[in-house]
Amino acid sequence: MPDVEVKTVAAGDGKNYPQKRQTVTVEYNGYLDQECTKMFDSTFNRGAPVSLLVRVCCFRARGRARDRAVLAGPIDPSTGKPTGRPFKFRVHSGQVVKGWDVGISRLSLGEKARLKMPSELAYGEQGLPGLIPPNATLYLEVKLIAIH
Secondary structure, eight states: OOEEEEEEEEEEOOSSEEETTTTEEEEEEEEEEETSSSSEEEESSBTTOOOOOOHHHEEEEEEEEEEEEEOOOBBTTTTTTTTTOOEEETTTTTTOOOOHHHHHTTTOOOEEEEHHHHEEGGTTTTBBBBOTTTOOOOEEEEEEEEOO
């Protein structure tokens, strides 16, 4: 079974970890390569050519599995592009790909880390057309800034 690799860059408080269904706020840069040269998204650089789409797998509607995509992050009404704000989501509630849930659950409040997310826990064989290629391993630099 694939797993998310977590490498701590700066320790958090070591006490407060996200629990199931809590909302977290994170800042991150997302890359398609281990050298961190091919950025696909960033909470610091939103509005540059890419906006983050989160593919939620197997959304159940009337007993049938369906995929859906939702835009993650607030939109600036004047530009129609995502703003440079932190990313918020509910842990283990199906709002994000599994790799986010697994990786963020292992961080304590304030921790900065590098996550290596295998494609099976990210966007898999389908990828995210125009943004993330099929079978892509994702490399994330993240900071857990709040647990709500």
